[in-house]
Amino acid sequence: MLDIKLIRTDPEAVKTAIARRGESTTSIDEVLQLDSRVRAIGTERDDIRAEVKQISKQVGALHKDGKADEAADLQTKSRELGDREKALTDEADELAGQIRSLLLNVSNMPSPEAPDGLTEDDNIELRVENFDPGSYADHQKVPHWDVAEQLGILDVDRAVRMSGSMFVMYRGAGARLLRALIAYGLDRNRDAFEEVRPPTVVKTETMIGTGHLPKFSDDAYHLERDDLWAIPTAEVPLTSMVAGEILDESELPMRLMAHTSCFRREAGSAGRDTRGLLRVHEFDKVELYSFCTPEQAPDMHMEILARAEGAIRDLGLAHRVLDLACGDISGAGSRTYDIEVFAPGADRWLEVSSVSWCTDYQARRANIRYRPEGEKGTRFVHSLNGSGLAVPRVWAAIIETYRQADGSVRMPEVLLPYLGDMTEIPAPG
RNA sequence: GGAGACGUGGCCGAGCCAGGUUGAAGGCGCUUCCCUGCUAAGGAAGUAACGUCGUAAGGCGUUCGUGGGUUCAAAUCCCACCGUCUCCGCCA
Helix, strand or coil: CCCHHHHHHCHHHHHHHHHCCCCCCHHHHHHHHHHHHHHHHHHHHHHHHHHHHHHHHHHHHHHHCCCHHHHHHHHHHHHHHHHHHHHHHHHHHHHHHHHHHHHHCCCCCCCCCCCCCCCHHHCEEEEEECCCHHHCCHHHCCCHHHHHHHHCCECHHHHHHHHCCCCCCECCHHHHHHHHHHHHHHHCCCCCCEEECCCCEEEHHHHHHHCCCCCCHHHCCEEHHHCEEECCCCHHHHHHCCCCCEEEHHHCCEEEEEEEEEECCCHHHCCCCCCCCCCCCEEEEEEEEEEECCCCHHHHHHHHHHHHHHHHHHCCCCEEEEECCHHHCCCCCCEEEEEEEEECCCCEEEEEEEEEECCCHHHHHHCCEEECCCCCCCEECEEEEEEEEEHHHHHHHHHHHCECCCCCEECCHHHHHHCCCCCEECCCC
């Protein structure tokens, strides 16, 4: 949520920033209008409340002195004021509700440093590593859905039978590789990040905190009977972990990581990227997360990016890092770097991490503040998140990249400690 | 799921059954100062967040789990919901 005070004092700057995303700014004007009315009403209401309080005290005193007649007059007057107060309160609440719902649907302002542009074509490629398109042999140019079927490590048909399309099931060595990737993703960040295993199903207000609701309700699974939502990313419960709390500056930066299942309805993308693991409704992910001060945020952003990229690099996968254009940054972010791995079989780049700096946007929604040392009052924290390891797409890239001429798949060196005696997935009989 | 008890400030804990001057006693913690060779003990003062008006000092308002209701007036009365604890049931 944007700062209403900023909208009040510098509406043009806010509108200019929002416009860089290609989003409409009309709601900013509406907010401005509603806000000035709600404040005028609030002032009047507060004055009346103060008067009612005074009168009530007098009534009490008069009753004590046995002057019921005088009290009765005041009570009548107070009752009238009360009616007026009620009407003003209703109006103010109504307007405040309108403002809130408008603001909840406005995205964060992109950072001034975020590249211009509205589509992914405007993203800036910062670096490409370990990639030589001519270096791939024919046996690597087989898409993972075919390789996986040959090796019996992914059972899509049966998963679809029990859960519907775009659900998958890992089997045997495939499931083991999945588990190794999760452990690897967590362990390499254990030096600084606290491991958390949060709930996978959360309340509506928890989803609002990150910005996933109300705007993107079609993307999430909703359990209607209990009004709970299946999380699309661990970012949701992790943000909520300290919702409503006032942290000590000494606790910052707070570094958290979590492995969870993530659930996405992919409502807008039916029929797209449906092969194999390119796009699935349920997947595993290790998320890196931080709450910090505004001053700590830029370094933290780089740290999370470096950790996410390091995990991919050490797996020996070709990858690139993109600086996302304003229009391609998700709602809560102000600056986002994407990491994509190259999958030689599918012959395409796959997004495996989105490292976002959300400034105080989520902190306002979830009401997360800290007490700056040597300063009175509180400030909103900054929140940052990034996938430490999005498992299915990395799994797919490994299966394709490490496929040998004989059809077997070698396991990356760094995963061996997690695989016991499994150094490869052998070629079929 | 059933029965009962309970939800007060950073923490503990009064107040609620007899509604009024209670933003809320007392204690702990914390901050500053005094005392002191140092420490301990002791003394004094301070110690919420948010909104709004104001250059400021400060004023006004909101918040005693959440939301409604009753009343001139609600931490106190009524209703609903959420949560916690205990016992029973069930279960990994």
